[in-house]
Amino acid sequence: MPRNVTVGVDGSPESRAAAEWAAREAGLLGLPLRVVHAWQPVVQAPLLGVEASRDQAEQMLREVGESLRLRHSRIEVNIDYLTGRPVEALCEAASEAELLVLGSRALGGVSGFVLGSVGLSVAAHAKRPVVFVRADEDRERVPARPSSGAYAHRPVVLGLDTASPDDVVIRFAFDAAMRRSAALRVVHGWYPPRHFGHTTSTVAQLHEPAARSASAVLAEVLRSWRQRYPDVEVAEDALSGSAARLLVDASRGASLVVVGRRARRGLFGTHIGPVAHGVLHHTAAPVAVVAHG
Numbered sequence: 001m002p003r004n005v006t007v008g009v010d011g012s013p014e015s016r017a018a019a020e021w022a023a024r025e026a027g028l029l030g031l032p033l034r035v036v037h038a039w040q041p042v043v044q045a046p047l048l049g050v051e052a053s054r055d056q057a058e059q060m061l062r063e064v065g066e067s068l069r070l071r072h073s074r075i076e077v078n079i080d081y082l083t084g085r086p087v088e089a090l091c092e093a094a095s096e097a098e099l100l101v102l103g104s105r106a107l108g109g110v111s112g113f114v115l116g117s118v119g120l121s122v123a124a125h126a127k128r129p130v131v132f133v134r135a136d137e138d139r140e141r142v143p144a145r146p147s148s149g150a151y152a153h154r155p156v157v158l159g160l161d162t163a164s165p166d167d168v169v170i171r172f173a174f175d176a177a178m179r180r181s182a183a184l185r186v187v188h189g190w191y192p193p194r195h196f197g198h199t200t201s202t203v204a205q206l207h208e209p210a211a212r213s214a215s216a217v218l219a220e221v222l223r224s225w226r227q228r229y230p231d232v233e234v235a236e237d238a239l240s241g242s243a244a245r246l247l248v249d250a251s252r253g254a255s256l257v258v259v260g261r262r263a264r265r266g267l268f269g270t271h272i273g274p275v276a277h278g279v280l281h282h283t284a285a286p287v288a289v290v291a292h293g
Contacts, residue, residue: 004078006034006097008090011060013135014103019064021133021286022101023072028179031098032076035068037061038089039082057081087121094126099288104132104280123280124261124272129172129290131256132280153180154255155235157285159247159275160188161260162217162238166292169260170222174229176256176288183233186222187250189243190214214238244278251283258288 007022009015019035026033039057058081065079082089094100102119123130158173177184192210215238226234239246251257259276272280272289280287 004032004034004097005029005099005101006036006093007101008036008038008093009061009064009103010037011057011064012103012105014105014133016064016103017135018101018103018131018133019068020071021131023068023075023077025099025101025131026075027072029098032078033068033072034078034080034093034097035061035065036080036082036090036093038084038086038093040085086118087125090118090122091126094122094128094130097128099129099131100126101131101133104134120272120280123276123289127291129288131286131288133286134284153182154253154285155183155185156180157247157250157254157257158184158186159243159257159259159279160186160218160221161243161275162188162214162221165221166260168292169258169290170225172288172290173258174225174232176258177232178229180255182255183235185235185237185250185254186218187243187246188214188218188236188238189241189246190238192240211238211240214240242278244275244282247275247279248282248284251279251285251287254285256288257283257285258290260290260292262292 005022005026007015007019009019022035023033037057037060039054061079061081065077069077080093082093090100090102100122102122104119119132123132156173156177158170160170173184173186176182190210215236218236218238222234222236226232237246237250247257247259257279259279261272261276276289280289
C-alpha cells in the first residue's frame with residue numbers, strides 16, 4: 001500500500017501552494033511527505049547552462065523541503081530529484097504515493113485554471129489520485145465558533161454519476177470528509193427527457209417525476225455509504241443541468257472537489273472526460289481527480 005503524499009514542485013507560487021496543501025494532507029493522513037522535482041535536460045543547451053539549470057533546480061528543491069520542515073515539524077519531509085520526461089517521472093512517483101499534488105495557475109481570480117500539458121497528461125494517466133491546487137488557495141479552513149477553540153473545514157464536494165458509480169471515487173470523497181470532520185456534498189447532474197409538442201406547464205409536470213427519480217436513485221447509491229460513514233454529514237443534490245457547471249458552482253464553498261475519470265493505458269492522449277476537464281479548468285477549490293476502472 002502506498003505510504004506517502006507526493007507533491008511536485010518547480011519553484012512557482014502554484015507549486016509552493018500545492019506543497020503547503022500536501023503537507024497539511026500528509027498531517028491529516030499521518031503519512032510522510034515526499035517533495036519531488038522532475039527535470040529534463042535540454043540537449044541543445046550548452047553544458048554549463050545545463051549544469052547551472054540543474055544546480056538551481058536542486059537548490060529550489062532543498063529550500064522548499066527545508067521551509068516545509070520548519071512549518072510542519074510533525075511530519076516527515078523527504079525530497080527527491082527526478083530526471084527524465086516530467087509526465088513519466090510524475091506518473092511513476094504517483095504510483096508509489098497515496099496521492100500526488102500539483103499546482104495549477106488561476107486566470108482572472110476565480111474564473112478558471114490554466115492546466116498545462118504536463119498537469120493535464122498526469123491527470124489523464126496517473127493511477128493514483130491527483131490533486132490540483134491554485135496559488136491563492138486559502139479555503140481549506142474557516143474559523144470555527146469562538147467557543148470551540150478549533151477550526152472547522154469547509155465541505156468536500158463529490159461529483160457522482162449515478163449511472164456508473166465507482167467505489168474508489170466515492171470512498172476517496174468520504175475519507176477526505178471524515179478526516180477533515182467536514183460535511184460531504186454529493187452533486188449529481190441530470191438532464192430531463194426531451195418533450196416535443198408539449199406546453200410549458202406540461203413540461204413542468206413531466207419534469208417533477210424525473211427530478212424525484214434522480215433524487216431517489218442518488219439516495220439509493222449513497223445508502224450503504226452513509227451506513228459505513230455514520231459520522232459524515234451528507235447532503236445530496238440531484239440537480240438538472242450540466243454536471244461540470246453544477247460542480248463549479250458548488251466548489252465556491254468547498255475545501256476539496258472530487259471527480260472521477262476512467263483509467264487509461266499508456267502515456268498517449270490527454271482525455272480525462274468532459275466533467276473532470278470542465279471542473280479542472282474552472283473551479284475555485286482544490287480538485288482531486290481519482291482514476292477508476
